[in-house]
Amino acid sequence: MWATPLMKLDLSFVGLALFLGLIILVLFEIIRINSYRGRTPPGPRPLPFVGSLPHLIKNPMELVRSMSQYGELSTLYLGRKPMITLNTIQVIKEALVQEAFSGRPAMPLIEWIGLTNGTGIIMVTFGHAWRQQRRFALHTLRNFGLRKKSVEDRVLEESRYLISEMLKAEGKSMNPQHALQNAVSNIICSIVFGDRFNYDDKRFSYLLKILNENFMLAGAAVGEFFNLVPFIKHFPGPHQKLKQNTNELVGFIRDEVKEHKETLDPDSPRDFIDAYLLEIEKQKSNEDTFHEESLVMSATDLFLAGSNTTATTIRWGLIFLIQNPDVQDRCHEEIVRVLGYDRLPCMDDRDKLPYTYATVHEIQRCANIVPMGVVHETIRPTKLRGYDISQGTMILTNLSAIFSNKEHWKHPDSFNPENFLDENGHFSKPQCFIPFSMGPRVCLGETLARTELFLYITSLLQQIHFSWPPDPQPLDMDGIMGAVRIPQPFNIICRSRDTKE
Template identity: 70%
Template sequence: MWMSLMKLDLASVGLAVSLGFIFVVLFEIFRIKSYRGKTPPGPTPLPFVGTIPHFLLNPMEFIRSLSQYGEMTTLYLGRKPAIFLNTVELAKEAMVQNASSFSGRPPIPLLMWVTEGYGIVMATYGHSWKQQRRFALHSLRNFGLGKKSVEERVIEESSYLVPEMLKSEGKPFDPQHAIQNAVSNIICSIVFGDRFDYDNKRFAYLLEIVRENIIQSGAFLDRYKQVFNLLPIIKHFPGPHQKMYQNAEELKAFIRDAVKTHRETLDPDSPRDFIDAYLLEIEKQNSNEDSTFHEDNMVMSVSDLFLAGTDTTATTIRWSLIFLTQNPHVQERCHEEIVRVLGYDRMPSMDDRDKLPYTHATVHEIQRCGNIVPSGVFHETTQPAKLRGYDIPKGTAVFTNLTAILTNKEHWKYPDTFNPENFLDDNGHFFKPESFLPFSLGPRVCLGESLAKTELFLFITSLLQRIHFSWPPGAKWPDMNGIVSVVRSPEAYDIICHSRGSKK
């Protein structure tokens, strides 16, 4: 009899659990349907996980499919709806005309754990973010952003990069380290006051962990965000998130060492770089109760500038070598134009852009097709908002679908192919369509836009002037969807370089 009761109790428990599960699922389906009646159309979400599985299956194809739902699309990041803006007109309406409502940043537990809410990129929209961003822009301008000094630094670094690329002349090699080191040296010279040699092992290690974190962070955001939301205590347990945290701590330790050295050698009358300027600002704001200037914010701001100033531009240049080898006629036309204007030995300058319209257009087409942030950097509504008749609640994640905007058939002559003619008018002069938004727009527009433009034009032009790039015979072309994370990067590849030679 006892065994019968046990079986009956277990059956009852099993039935209760099953009915409870069915009830929860049905309730979730009902909840989703009630939401979908009030939000813009979009793909059908699954209970609890939303549309994340669709994205993980093929990220780029999924992002490309979103514009079929109209100018706005609703996705579900787990149980929470998010809005994708698929047209440049709508992106401007939200991010520019209604900037105060759409300039927030979602407090993602995983990233908050790493950044502690400090810095610029992941900081919430508010007083601290405004102070830190304003100071960073002001300081970067003072130390060369938009001035000749940055241009001179890029030109100087190009003179190191070209021979570094030619060290393996005629042999397949991976150009990633050389490119990443060269680009990173520009922001390092502004932030730390110095550059690093390409064979500096400690700096090479730092660049590697930076790249590793950027690649992994996208996957973590997709796979672990919901776990961290529900169970923040997971940070105390083993897992791949621990490697991401450790990498971030190592970068911060490197920055703190630099800050210590700067503090010991600081000359208040002659600041050398961003760190010096920040240390002086801490002293200046010391008696201001409203100040957000302190060492933790400084370390994260430097980290943000270092990360943003290294990987995005380096990734774009890595895409450029793929596009240029896939389209050798474009590479040759650029080289001929550059040599006609500059010869082989005069380094390019930003003043040469008007004289090099095809090369200038090619650099922009590389950015358009490289599309390194396919859905833009996520925003969040800071207050209830209205957009095209829809009520958008406070705390809604908002994405700018740069993939759709950069390939809109109404705005581009050749939306689906690599063709610099997209940036040339009928007279062969350079022009920039309004749908060219690789740096986003609004108050959260990329902090280093001016720096990135200078680097991309000068580095790519210098490389095309002196080097012919080709694909290794028989080597497989990389998947052009790339590796989609926070930044969309190409798969690792080898390239062959041949010197164009000096013809003085």
């Protein structure tokens, strides 16, 4: 007869204990946060346990734009971990040139989906193995594509395919995403794999599709939440799609490596994979650095980075050019005056096309595809502007603040190529323009990306007039935040310039 009251008493006691325990846990977390905030730069007040994550998920660009109001340094919290944000070009230059700021954080999501296991280039932390991989990749990319004439030939050849592909739908509404991404991907593919892929290649189109899905998911809410609570890997959800997609992408690279091993001619390396296979053989005594798994990860990094960022920038560029038809027409007039319609541009034409060259840079500034830069991490305790920064602190570079600073830009809040022209109409690049970062972690593919952006955009403007279809859908110019900031899906109309009235 006493069982039921005792059970109720026990349940009440357990419930009360859990409630009090939760209150104490939250109080300790608030005390811990306040202790951190007293030693780190100012920033928005974080919530217990989740930090700034809800704000980052709800409106990421609004949060990014707000960070500079706290000063040259500010602090965000990814869950319980502080991230220092660098908000001025002066403090960015001071920090990023130092090795102390050249690490990469261990990201549970990246490790789980298998995009790094201590090998590769992009997300590997600073050290001897990373230096060796980067040095080899840079040297080999130069040999197989980054020499000026070689990369120009590849891009100009591909630009002809791209123009033809986009004009297949002349006068009709079309989404330019696939054609642009295929064209950009073909350059890194020709360097890494030794071949390009046709625009109607179904397998390659599928790979680009799942690549886009991963870029979206990795930087969106699912990716951020996974990094906060990685044990969700045991449960169903969109993160499982990330894992599946990555397995297929890496499987594609492994197939390429296997095929290259079977057809390798040591006297005539065809591409990056061949060169790496020869390096593995050459450095058998250095198996900790050069082995087949590190080849797969390095080739995957190059393929992922070389297939998305430049194409995304050009997609933003089409939006800005259609929204500013006077800029589009002025570029076309300058290009035709210098080149005519028959000769495609080369990199030596940049000085003769100052307005067009300025427009390419203005597209990069306004596209701002990585608003907070690629995350860094301190590899040892250091100091910056009077703050003690512990080892393992994540560092973000607020490129949004840099690219909209009224002190550095004539027209910071609008798309205007005059931002990159001096009073005489000559091209002039401000020192605060650092879309490829700087220091030891400066983008490995900067030369390739600059070449692609100038040659593709100039070729397209020479041959095609771009406009909106009737009744276009309004675009949120904040875009969609994933691993990079991409525009919302949009359609355009292309018309050949020599048939346009």
